[in-house]
Amino acid sequence: MDLSELLEARQGRPTESKAALKIATFAVIPAAMLGLLAGTRLVGVGDPIVKLLLVCSAGAFVAGIGIALLVLAVYHLFGFRPVAILADALTGGFLGLLSGGMVALMLMWLSIVQPDQALWALLLIPLGTLAVPLFRTWGARS
Secondary structure, three states: OHHHHHHHHHHHHHHHHHHHHHHHHHHHHHHHHHHHHHHHHHHOOOOOHHHHHHHHHHHHHHHHHHHHHHHHHHHHHOOOOOHHHHHHHHHHHHHHHHHHHHHHHHHOOOOOOOOHHHHHHHHHHHHHHHHHHHHHHHHHHO
């Protein structure tokens, strides 16, 4: 995954409509992950694996298509500026996912915490989602 394409799309290149489509494509990845997570929570422990696969696949598909359509609807209704802010939030979300995943894996590998408790490190995802747009806004004012 190359975030330089997302940052280029944030600038509205090559055109705003193509950039909005690229941002919508990048938004599918975290939404599909959330759909998978929701699917695993909806299925019980004793249910057959086929049900788990179907529910998780459906959750990822619906979440991915839903967020892509939402991003494109925001672009058509409000213009490119809100979509550019969403691109900053996506960049922060990806950075939070990478750093939170690294921290979670290190905590489990070093046996500092149990696997259920190590997932709290993934709270860096929403922190990054908020931090990057705020940092860009603050940096633009300086």
